[in-house]
Amino acid sequence: MVRSRTALKSKAKTSPARTKPAKPVAGADSLALTPKGEAVRERILTVALEAFARSGFRNATTREIVEAAGVSLPALKYYFGGKEDLYRACAEAVVDRYRAQMDGIAHDARTMLAGRPSREAARAQLKALMHALAILLTGSKEAPTWGRFIARQMNDTGKGLEILQKQLWAPGIELVAQLIATIGDYDATSARIRAIWLISNAMTFQAGRPILLQLTGWRQIGSEELKMLFAIIDRQIDEIG
Amino acid sequence: MVRSRTALKSKAKTSPARTKPAKPVAGADSLALTPKGEAVRERILTVALEAFARSGFRNATTREIVEAAGVSLPALKYYFGGKEDLYRACAEAVVDRYRAQMDGIAHDARTMLAGRPSREAARAQLKALMHALAILLTGSKEAPTWGRFIARQMNDTGKGLEILQKQLWAPGIELVAQLIATIGDYDATSARIRAIWLISNAMTFQAGRPILLQLTGWRQIGSEELKMLFAIIDRQIDEIG
DNA sequence: GGGAAACTGTATCAAGTGATATAGTTGTCT
DNA sequence: AGACAACTATATCACTTGATACAGTTTCCC
Numbered sequence: 001m002v003r004s005r006t007a008l009k010s011k012a013k014t015s016p017a018r019t020k021p022a023k024p025v026a027g028a029d030s031l032a033l034t035p036k037g038e039a040v041r042e043r044i045l046t047v048a049l050e051a052f053a054r055s056g057f058r059n060a061t062t063r064e065i066v067e068a069a070g071v072s073l074p075a076l077k078y079y080f081g082g083k084e085d086l087y088r089a090c091a092e093a094v095v096d097r098y099r100a101q102m103d104g105i106a107h108d109a110r111t112m113l114a115g116r117p118s119r120e121a122a123r124a125q126l127k128a129l130m131h132a133l134a135i136l137l138t139g140s141k142e143a144p145t146w147g148r149f150i151a152r153q154m155n156d157t158g159k160g161l162e163i164l165q166k167q168l169w170a171p172g173i174e175l176v177a178q179l180i181a182t183i184g185d186y187d188a189t190s191a192r193i194r195a196i197w198l199i200s201n202a203m204t205f206q207a208g209r210p211i212l213l214q215l216t217g218w219r220q221i222g223s224e225e226l227k228m229l230f231a232i233i234d235r236q237i238d239e240i241g
Numbered sequence: 242m243v244r245s246r247t248a249l250k251s252k253a254k255t256s257p258a259r260t261k262p263a264k265p266v267a268g269a270d271s272l273a274l275t276p277k278g279e280a281v282r283e284r285i286l287t288v289a290l291e292a293f294a295r296s297g298f299r300n301a302t303t304r305e306i307v308e309a310a311g312v313s314l315p316a317l318k319y320y321f322g323g324k325e326d327l328y329r330a331c332a333e334a335v336v337d338r339y340r341a342q343m344d345g346i347a348h349d350a351r352t353m354l355a356g357r358p359s360r361e362a363a364r365a366q367l368k369a370l371m372h373a374l375a376i377l378l379t380g381s382k383e384a385p386t387w388g389r390f391i392a393r394q395m396n397d398t399g400k401g402l403e404i405l406q407k408q409l410w411a412p413g414i415e416l417v418a419q420l421i422a423t424i425g426d427y428d429a430t431s432a433r434i435r436a437i438w439l440i441s442n443a444m445t446f447q448a449g450r451p452i453l454l455q456l457t458g459w460r461q462i463g464s465e466e467l468k469m470l471f472a473i474i475d476r477q478i479d480e481i482g
Numbered sequence: 483g484g485g486a487a488a489c490t491g492t493a494t495c496a497a498g499t500g501a502t503a504t505a506g507t508t509g510t511c512t
Numbered sequence: 513a514g515a516c517a518a519c520t521a522t523a524t525c526a527c528t529t530g531a532t533a534c535a536g537t538t539t540c541c542c
Binding site: 267273 | 517519521522
Binding site: 036061062063073076077082083 | 528529530531532533538539540
């Protein structure tokens with residue numbers, strides 16, 4: 001399980017064995033990164049995220065990724081270390097993005113909960129929270145990529161790749177569960193189940209996207225369709241309690 | 242893209258070139274199958290379904306499958322032709338199983354619809370239908386396998402493998418949509434969206450199963466938990482119209 | 483401008499994997 | 513028993529794919 005880049009260099013090498021003691025990775029391991037290098041790293045990360053979202057970890061090939069990024073194979077090793085490290089970097093990028101989008105409204109919800117809100121106030125807050133999540137997962141321009149990547153995470157489990165997933169979902173589920181418990185009288189487990197249910201529903205439009213688009217004749221999920229999604233979510237929240 | 246087994250035999254072969262004209266596949270292509278062979282074929286199909294459900298098409302290896310089935314690699318070729326053919330056979334098996342489980346109740350629903358049922362009758366019928374689907378997808382003993390396989394189908398698209406998927410979902414969605422349209426006043430598109438929504442929800446417990454089990458402390462989705470799932474589905478159906 | 487660090491590309495390796503040629507064994511029918 | 517079809521296993525091939533050795537180029541600081 002230990003990354004190969006940090007060990008494995010026991011054989012004596014004459015030429016550059018002193019300048020790069022343990023073959024570190026650019027950008028990590030306290031290695032400098034020029035603005036140009038940063039841009040390249042970013043470009044690789046972007047196309048990798050798309051590739052992983054589209055094809056999954058195994059199906060996406062490093063060659064396909066580096067070609068799309070306009071670099072050569074060793075660039076991947078240079079900037080990330082390996083395919084798995086690249087995947088992890090993508091997952092971290094998703095979590096960061098998710099946090100950036102949700103932290104504000106999540107914080108609002110938490111402070112509200114601390115102040116013993118009324119049922120209806122909690123209900124309104126939950127709607128706002130779920131709308132933000134729905135936009136993030138299905139409505140935004142990058143949703144097909146980000147949403148699919150997240151959805152795949154649930155299945156592409158195994159290595160150590162699902163850790164970020166828990167880091168992403170667990171807090172959200174807990175928060176939603178607390179809001180639900182405030183709205184209605186639920187024990188912790190029931191509230192959590194409903195929370196999982198509600199959040200999963202927001203992902204449903206992403207998972208079923210191909211079928212949905214095909215059957216409805218939509219070209220994409222636009223603002224009109226998003227309104228319909230909001231309406232369904234709201235009715236589901238109204239039905240709580 | 243043409244399967245190799247049917248062509249590719251141009252070089253003159255002296256020994257058995259007459260008895261097996263085009264290298265057919267046992268069980269298909271009008272080739273006999275002894276009871277013993279049938280059992281082997283079935284065993285391969287079962288373990289393959291589990292493997293594909295667990296790992297997806299690409300990650301599941303033919304070696305892993307044949308080893309689990311206690312046969313050797315060429316048996317796969319002999320009985321199915323190739324990995325893709327095996328996958329297709331699995332998909333067909335799933336569709337068959339799904340049909341066997343759902344056809345009865347689906348037929349009931351259709352005959353009822355033909356007779357201009359009342360809203361409440363349609364509602365009850367929809368509940369029964371969705372309960373059956375929920376049991377099939379999450380509650381039955383084989384659900385972890387069958388449900389996961391179906392869920393993966395939606396992502397593992399590409400080759401020609403999603404055709405069966407449409408064959409499986411499209412009729413179900415149409416039926417549910419008609420029931421929904423009977424319960425409430427919806428245009429075709431709205432009814433279809435709600436239908437997709439409802440069906441996706443039944444799959445949600447399968448997709449989010451790991452998270453669900455972890456957060457609730459459940460060991461598996463048993464009858465108690467299924468009752469809770471039914472309750473949520475019912476409330477969602479009650480909310481229609 | 484000299485040198486070191488940052489960066490890039492070519493060529494190749496090694497493992498995994500689907501496929502299959504070929505030869506063998508078992509079963510069944512006459 | 514003989515013959516043919518049904519079935520099975522060993523040994524390989526061909527290709528994909530992640531990784532990387534190595535040599536080169538660019539950039540930037542003194």
